[in-house]
Amino acid sequence: MKSPSTYSRPRSSGSAHQTTPDRFGYSSSSYASSEVSAIQNQKSNSGGNPVAAAARSVAALFVSCFTPPEASSSKSFVDSQEFKAPSGSFVSSVCTVEYRVVSDASGAGSHRPRGSNRGITSSSYRSAQGKEAGPLNFTMEDIFQATRNFSPTFKVGQGGFGTVYKAKLQDGTVVAIKRAKKSLYEKHLGVEFQSEIQTLSRVEHLNLVKFYGYLEQEDERIIVVEYVPNGTLREHLDCIRGNILDLATRLDIAIDVAHAITYLHMYIDHPIIHRDIKSSNILLTENFRAKVADFGFARQAPDSDSGVTHVSTQVKGTAGYLDPEYLKTYQLTEKSDVYSFGVLLVELISGRRPIEPKFELRERITAKWAMKKFIEGDAISVLDPRLDHTAANNLALEKTLELALQCLAPRRQSRPNMKKCAEILWSIRKDYRELSASDFRSLSSTSHRSASIKD
Numbered sequence: 001m002k003s004p005s006t007y008s009r010p011r012s013s014g015s016a017h018q019t020t021p022d023r024f025g026y027s028s029s030s031y032a033s034s035e036v037s038a039i040q041n042q043k044s045n046s047g048g049n050p051v052a053a054a055a056r057s058v059a060a061l062f063v064s065c066f067t068p069p070e071a072s073s074s075k076s077f078v079d080s081q082e083f084k085a086p087s088g089s090f091v092s093s094v095c096t097v098e099y100r101v102v103s104d105a106s107g108a109g110s111h112r113p114r115g116s117n118r119g120i121t122s123s124s125y126r127s128a129q130g131k132e133a134g135p136l137n138f139t140m141e142d143i144f145q146a147t148r149n150f151s152p153t154f155k156v157g158q159g160g161f162g163t164v165y166k167a168k169l170q171d172g173t174v175v176a177i178k179r180a181k182k183s184l185y186e187k188h189l190g191v192e193f194q195s196e197i198q199t200l201s202r203v204e205h206l207n208l209v210k211f212y213g214y215l216e217q218e219d220e221r222i223i224v225v226e227y228v229p230n231g232t233l234r235e236h237l238d239c240i241r242g243n244i245l246d247l248a249t250r251l252d253i254a255i256d257v258a259h260a261i262t263y264l265h266m267y268i269d270h271p272i273i274h275r276d277i278k279s280s281n282i283l284l285t286e287n288f289r290a291k292v293a294d295f296g297f298a299r300q301a302p303d304s305d306s307g308v309t310h311v312s313t314q315v316k317g318t319a320g321y322l323d324p325e326y327l328k329t330y331q332l333t334e335k336s337d338v339y340s341f342g343v344l345l346v347e348l349i350s351g352r353r354p355i356e357p358k359f360e361l362r363e364r365i366t367a368k369w370a371m372k373k374f375i376e377g378d379a380i381s382v383l384d385p386r387l388d389h390t391a392a393n394n395l396a397l398e399k400t401l402e403l404a405l406q407c408l409a410p411r412r413q414s415r416p417n418m419k420k421c422a423e424i425l426w427s428i429r430k431d432y433r434e435l436s437a438s439d440f441r442s443l444s445s446t447s448h449r450s451a452s453i454k455d
């Protein structure tokens with residue numbers, strides 16, 4: 001459950017460009033010039049390893065961490081009349097007990113979908129089999145029937161938004177039914193609900209949860225989406241869903257997520273910034289295909305055709321995944337998702353959560369710890385200890401950390417876009433497969449040789 005806590009950060013033009021440390025330790029004192037220069041000096045004596053050289057050059061970006069962010073020519077989304085938020089709609093952000101940063105949004109719900117309180121969209125015209133099945137005209141009765149009056153037996157999850165149930169519709173389609181909490185204190189849920197249904201109704205992609213419809217009636221707000229049966233990525237990294245994920249599967253998942261975000265950023269009419277990319281929002285199918293879920297914080301991206309470079313908005317997202325430049329300037333772009341994706345890459349490689357309070361201070365912020373290790377030439381110690389140090393794993397580890405370092409660049413201009421991330425990951429996977437195959441060949445020829453010696 002979300003509840004207001006200590007984090008409060010009202011928009012204030014005066015403070016936006018100061019070099020104050022953020023609460024995750026990415027400050028000029030803790031992670032910028034002196035520390036990185038020292039690391040770079042060490043590395044400059046370490047020979048001509050191309051990976052290390054790339055790491056060094058990207059590491060230099062950390063030196064410029066928290067310099068004033070934008071040239072004055074940049075144009076904000078709120079500068080545009082069309083998207084101006086209603087006056088007085090900006091309020092302080094708050095942090096939840098789960099460290100999820102939420103706030104009453106100014107913009108996510110600015111375009112209510114047309115129609116009544118019974119939501120049927122183009123995406124809801126399809127059944128689970130992908131057939132054109134006609135609109136799923138949900139009534140409260142349908143929902144009660146499908147969930148057996150919201151029986152706890154069918155409950156599969158609980159999030160900040162509410163409770164999630166697995167249910168079967170009358171046509172046999174298995175769906176997830178998300179029922180919003182009714183708490184009077186949770187006004188932001190209305191905004192999250194609007195944001196989620198608006199976004200879901202505009203998208204369709206193999207790596208995004210499919211939308212079937214919604215219902216908004218009196219104090220009930222319900223979203224019906226594809227049921228994804230194999231839990232969240234975080235549950236798999238925690239090994240509470242069976243076996244440990246091997247690196248090949250982790251690379252596949254990273255690529256699926258990269259495809260989903262690329263689609264949101266580049267391949268729809270009005271691109272979308274997800275704003276909450278994290279391992280607990282990545283759902284897995286039985287075949288370990290990844291589907292990005294939870295569009296409660298999604299926001300329309302700035303319209304680059306009209307020269308708008310960013311959206312000025314309150315900070316939303318989840319601690320540990322938040323782009324420090326967005327935190328500091330309130331300027332949102334697609335590159336904030338790229339930053340979160342960088343954190344996700346480190347999570348996939350290390351198995352650790354983005355914030356690990358139980359570790360000593362210097363290991364507590366996983367991305368920061370991992371990047372430091374990588375820059376120091378000690379990538380090996382970042383690999384999830386439950387994975388083997390094969391040649392293929394070690395190479396993929398180095399290359400993935402190198403990409404993560406680029407995604408985590410303090411300044412958004414230095415981060416690659418998501419399409420580039422996907423391309424780099426394809427090439428990492430290709431090399432990984434080739435090396436795994438040759439690892440396997442040499443292993444089997446060794447065992448063949450030792451069997452012949454015995455004969």
Ligand SMILES: Nc1ncnc2c1ncn2[C@@H]1O[C@H](COP(=O)(O)OP(=O)(O)OP(=O)(O)O)[C@@H](O)[C@H]1O
Nearest residue numbers: 156157158159160161162164176225226227228294
């Ligand atoms: N489509 C789905 N298929 C199967 N399980 C789901 C689905 N959507 C959500 N769940 C389960 O319900 C849980 C809560 O999901 P939900 O999207 O409501 O989270 P949330 O409210 O956004 O949480 P948070 O605020 O922590 O991000 C998930 O962790 C997952 O276990």
